[in-house]
Amino acid sequence: MEQFFTNSEPVQNIIKGFNLTKTLFVSSIIIGEPNIGKKSLARYMFPNAPLVSGANQEEVERALQESDELIITDFEKLSNQESLDLDNKRIIATANYVGNKQTIDNLFAFIYTMPSLKERPEDTVYIRNLFIKEARSNLMLEDKTFAGDDIQLNLSDNSKTLRRSVYHHLMNHSMDESNIEQAIYHYLLNHLDGNNAYKDYLGLYEKPLIEAGLKKYGSQLQLSQVLGINRNTLRKKIHEHHID
Structure with a gap:
């Protein structure tokens, strides 16, 4: 099962919303910046749902015919959103931004906005520590300790640049x-x-x-x-x- 952690109240409210509607055949969409955990949250809440990318319209349409429950990532990349029939299905979509607001309103019963990591300092510390553990293992630095508070974090692209910040710090501070x-x-x-x-x-x-x-x-x-x-x-x- 996909793991997901949050101490952010807005994200916890999204999880509560999903839990309240989890048994209903209604569609929801999570909107927010790239690399903030939208897909991880969707997979955590619906671990058995097939996952497809909106970058492939044909694949999405085929998956909608085959499944009543589906996760669609990068929903904004779908070229013909208006043609989708989501009736009597449990669709969980993620999108980096809202394209046609009217279409989104028509397709989804619940629209959630997920805050960036800059707005979630508690989550940022947790994710930073996960990346430190990952980097220590990948760089074979298990015998060294690193203070997380000393790392100058770059959150411009959320978890992507956060991870890069951690790796750069550990490499720079372990060089002879x-x-x-x-x-x-x-x-x-x-x-x-x-x-x-x-x-x-x-x-x-x-x-x-x-x-x-x-x-x-x-x-x-x-x-x-x-x-x-x-x-x-x-x-x-x-x-x-x-x-x-």
Whole structure:
């Protein structure tokens, strides 16, 4: 069975709505941004229902003839929504946006709007921790621990960019000197060109060195001593690399 977790009140209300109408042959649609768990919720609520994508109109029409209960994902991609006959069927559709509102109103008895992960901080923490566990296993980092609160999460594309944020963080914080050298080597191998490349790419090393030093020591004077450079030289480099 598909697993689904939520502490979000709006999503819990959607689940309550489905539970109240689960035995009725009525159709419902969940609308919301991509990668927020619409399909996972539909499969969790109706684990035995066949699933088809709205990207294939013929497949959807064939599935409607064969099944009285059906999950249709990407409903907005159907080219001819008006032709569908959903009478006496339990259809659970998901869509990233509403196309023709009148058509949606005519086809579905219940229309649910699912909030994005930006609006569901409790769920975001839970999903983040799942991705940490997944990434530790996939990257073979089971012997290392990572603080979830230290991860700078990107929720611009919901769970898709959230997962990427977790993987990038774990990889960056588990690299040793050899890994860093290899990463820089391959980057330069693909990008090195021009007539002043040494100066152009010097910031690749200097900027993170100075930023890390300022965060660690909190003092330009102390950092200049640690780096063994003049304080005025350090100030100049801070200005050159636009470091706050």
